[in-house]
Amino acid sequence: MEKTGIIIVSHVYEIAEGIHRLIKEVAADVDVQVVGGVDIKEIGTSFDTALAAINNSSAKNLLAFYDLGSAKMNLEMAMEMSDKTVKIYDVPVVEGSYTAAALLQAGVNQENIEEQLEEMHNVK
């Protein structure tokens, strides 16, 4: 089976770093790449950093999460320019990526992860 990783694109540096810490607690073995902000100070996202997140992952298959719409657009551009398989999920960035990471760590396959992502707002 191909290795599956997670990438997260947020508008804010701290949100990305914080989600990374939250996720690693329950998914120590999952490759999680995050990027937040245009840089540490400036809020926003860019194509370059989204592409770097994809490229930095050791995984070929990626589940991608984002906070606001413009992050999604940059993710989409980046995935078109990458030869990795990237799927973007329109779910809450913190809760969704946490769920996916916990399930990946438990060895759940992508199809079943997607089922749980769909009903995840019921979990909260």
Add this chain to the structure above:
Amino acid sequence: MEKTGIIIVSHVYEIAEGIHRLIKEVAADVDVQVVGGVDIKEIGTSFDTALAAINNSSAKNLLAFYDLGSAKMNLEMAMEMSDKTVKIYDVPVVEGSYTAAALLQAGVNQENIEEQLEEMHNVK
């Protein structure tokens, strides 16, 4: 009309700080109190810090957001011990608090904010 503010309880220091920055960009005049983690380093939440967030707000009426269930329990305990009016929303912590803040800044009332929070997953 009573002044309405926002409080956010996250498990992680950076997530709370990051959401604060994201929100203040679109809601400069809204009182937003955040707390993340047991402290800067340790992931978790506690009753004390949730109560402090409620007390630190200049507003008497509060819309509250959280990331994972234990944050909600601490929020509930804290609101029982406070004489402010606090309502907790089971919505995505980043997207939900962002939406509520943007609407508060625009002068939208709580009832209409709630309507938009209910359909907010469609916006993303």
Add this chain to the structure above:
Amino acid sequence: MDKTEKWINWITHFTEVIIEHKDDLNGLDSAIGDGDHGSNMDRGVKAVKEKIDGADYDELTDLFKDIGMRLVSKVGGASGPLYGSAFISMAKAAKESQEPAVLLEAGLEGVVKRGKADPGEKTMVDVWHPVVNSVKEGSLTQSVIDDALESTKEMKATKGRASYLGERSIGHIDPGAQSSAYLFTTLLEAGVLDD
């Protein structure tokens, strides 16, 4: 023996057992949660110990209230408000009664009020619920506790962090059920239910 002494012995003994089993609880929580239940409880009971060591408690209600408040402040995980609500609820009940069955039932109500879990959701409630029923019937034994704990293994979690795992939560003992099992084993051993 005055009326608070055996309850204090219970909590002191519980504290020791938690500290001793910190790594075991973390291990259970690693399988289906974030791996901190032992560390959380360890931090909580040490804060409780610090508070009650050397203090004089004439009234059970004061003892339980101090325990509860320390737990909600210090544990840092879901178990904080849950155990905290249990003891705060017991503190309220202790104003009216010293009866273990009454007090423990109030504790269970505190846990359920806070966490809204029904039996069968793979939480500490799955230990608290049968144990409190047995205490009310005067029939609590170690095997009631053991069976209740073991029953969580085959449950699917639908509350708390483990619920994010869905089906994958099956096959593991719930960490909060384990710490609650320690709570009631030490209750038996401290003789709180005797006489």
Add this chain to the structure above:
Amino acid sequence: MDKTEKWINWITHFTEVIIEHKDDLNGLDSAIGDGDHGSNMDRGVKAVKEKIDGADYDELTDLFKDIGMRLVSKVGGASGPLYGSAFISMAKAAKESQEPAVLLEAGLEGVVKRGKADPGEKTMVDVWHPVVNSVKEGSLTQSVIDDALESTKEMKATKGRASYLGERSIGHIDPGAQSSAYLFTTLLEAGVLDD
């Protein structure tokens, strides 16, 4: 005048107008967004200027590609991938044609592919769409641009950050529509459509 020159004049002029109206664009974005559209575009066009100043472009496709790539890298907001996709799409079309109508239509397709907004959603598409149609008919005038821009005022946003405001987005001009209006006004002024 060689074939890239008037297009370069256009972009140079657009850059100046954006820099001049940075605060106005931020102001429009403050009302219904996060107040950075001017700063974003300012950063973007300055990066474009840095790249194309002094460079020699024999082929339109290279010019448009450089513009698009700078914008997606530097703008930092939704307008980055949107304008970026417009120019990258124009770069592809420029391999086959030099016709303004063909190129601008490809630009619009790039914006729509990226942002998935239909006309009426209160975005830059509400300027791009009528403008491109007029260019195709050979009837683009300043008043077409002005009317398109003005039309965004009464729309309710259903895409982008302004959509979080729902009804409250009504009554304000869309910032991205304004920057796109500058784009097409400078296109007219640079004489790209003349000949």
